Amino acid sequence: MRGNWGTSFNAPTPVDQLGSLRNTIGAYPFVAAAKPGDTPPAGAYTIALMGSGNDLQPQEADTWSVGADFEVPFVEGLNVSVTYYNIFFKGTLNRAPVFNAQQLFDYYPDFVVLNPTAEQISEYAGYAASTGGPAIVEPYLDGSPVVYQLLDYRLSNLGNSKLDGLDISMMYSRKTGFGGFDARISGNFYLSRDTQLSDTAPFTDDYETGSSQFRGLAAIGVDVNGVFRENSVFRVEARLQHSAGYDVLRTAALPQDKLDDFNVVDLYFRYDFNGTGYLEEMSLSLNVKNVLDEEPPVLRATGGNGYDNGFTLGRQIIMGISKRF
Numbered sequence: 001m002r003g004n005w006g007t008s009f010n011a012p013t014p015v016d017q018l019g020s021l022r023n024t025i026g027a028y029p030f031v032a033a034a035k036p037g038d039t040p041p042a043g044a045y046t047i048a049l050m051g052s053g054n055d056l057q058p059q060e061a062d063t064w065s066v067g068a069d070f071e072v073p074f075v076e077g078l079n080v081s082v083t084y085y086n087i088f089f090k091g092t093l094n095r096a097p098v099f100n101a102q103q104l105f106d107y108y109p110d111f112v113v114l115n116p117t118a119e120q121i122s123e124y125a126g127y128a129a130s131t132g133g134p135a136i137v138e139p140y141l142d143g144s145p146v147v148y149q150l151l152d153y154r155l156s157n158l159g160n161s162k163l164d165g166l167d168i169s170m171m172y173s174r175k176t177g178f179g180g181f182d183a184r185i186s187g188n189f190y191l192s193r194d195t196q197l198s199d200t201a202p203f204t205d206d207y208e209t210g211s212s213q214f215r216g217l218a219a220i221g222v223d224v225n226g227v228f229r230e231n232s233v234f235r236v237e238a239r240l241q242h243s244a245g246y247d248v249l250r251t252a253a254l255p256q257d258k259l260d261d262f263n264v265v266d267l268y269f270r271y272d273f274n275g276t277g278y279l280e281e282m283s284l285s286l287n288v289k290n291v292l293d294e295e296p297p298v299l300r301a302t303g304g305n306g307y308d309n310g311f312t313l314g315r316q317i318i319m320g321i322s323k324r325f
Contacts, residue, residue, distance in 0.1 A: 005067040009058035012093060016155055019052030023154065025136055027126040028049070029123040031148050033101035035114060044148035047116075047137060048126050050100070053156040060090045067167075078172045085166040091157040097197070098151045106282050107201040108158075113150040118142070124150050163193040163205065179223035179233065187216030210248035210259065212309050217241050221268075239266040243310045245297065253301060260297040262310035281324035289316040 027047050032038045067083030096111040097103045104112055113120055118141040125133035140147050169186035188214045194203040207213060221237035245261040248254060269286040272281040293315040299308040 001063070001066075001068050005062075005064040007060070007062050009060045011058045012052075012056040015054055015092065016052050019155065020054050020056075020127075022131060023051030023128040023133075024131050025125055025133045027136065027140055027147075028146075032151060033104050033112070033149075035105050036101060038114075039158070040148045041146045044146045045140060047121060047124060047140065047147055047151050048151040048153050049127055049129070050153050051155070053154045055155050056155065057091055059092050062088045062090075069272065075172070076274050076302060077174045078170065081169045083167040084164070085167065087162070088131075089161045092159055092161060093155055094158045094228070095153050095155055096151070098153050098159070103197055111152040112164070116147055118149045120150060121147060123300060124152075127154075143284070158198055159201070160196040160203075161194065163190065165190040165192075167200065179225040181222055183216050183218075183220045185216070187214060189214050207246075208249075210246050210308075212244050212246050212259075214244040215242065216237070227271070229273060229275065233272045233274060235268075235270045235272075237268040239268070240264070250323040254299075256300050258308050259299055262294070262296050264294055264310070264312060265292055267291055279321075283294065283322050285318075285320040287316075287318040287320070287324070289318070290314060 025047065027045050029045055030044070031044055032046045032048070034040050046162040063086065065083055065085040067081065069079070069081045072078040072080060095107040098111070111125075116124075121137050121141060122134065125137040129131065129138075166189040168185075168189070169184065171182070173180065173182040190207075190211075193211065195206055195207040196203045217239060219237060219239040221235060224234045224236075226232060227234040241264045243262040245259050247258050248256060250257050267288040271284045273282045275282070290312050294312065295314075296310040296312060301308075
């Protein structure tokens, strides 16, 4: 039986922190997010400030877990591990959702200025003075063309999130007359994941809008002794990686109801010479990833990369030789 508790922080990277010295600003001939109920003027512009905030703080997390590892007494060679974990992230680094009007105006009012004055536009440009901010916004100070909104799209400490789940693994191994046999199954069950967009927003359930709640791995391997050479070991292993599908909420920007499972099969081969001289500590390997050349299921959402339940480069064949001296 085991358990642990911890608190930790992840400091912003130097690139994030120094980003405030190289903020940029741009004017765009469209309205990114109109306030609900508003009708922006025709031909209105959006001016957006990008980069990093001036006072980024470390992201923090409180974590705890309990678990057990045990050998099954009535099945020799079977080991089981179960862990429950709970994580609370605070002050995660992110950017305001400037293309989501409802979230932007409900939870990030400090990140948007509507119908700005010339003074407010100039103040925004001052945050990007080192990259020519004042010169970029100068054509918009007299009100023609009209600037409907100023958006602060800098990296900032914004929201919080809570998640918990179960890690489970089982491994079985057994010696045989020809070598050995082993199999393992592992999986991560995500029980809940709640996100708070800002300190003033309520926590929302991420799984209500769609996200995979289970990812797992199954593998089986065989070791064969004495193939071609005495003392050599030839290993063959097959692996199945599984990411469970999930229901999605159909909208005009997401014309589908479900994202399918994604399964990938890999094969691995290794030959250990276990010889002497130049063959000592020498091995050959062949790794075939995504044997069936499966493509991940497509999420038909407007924007994004189109994939949300796994990623693959396609079938890959990787050969290797290693020698220890």
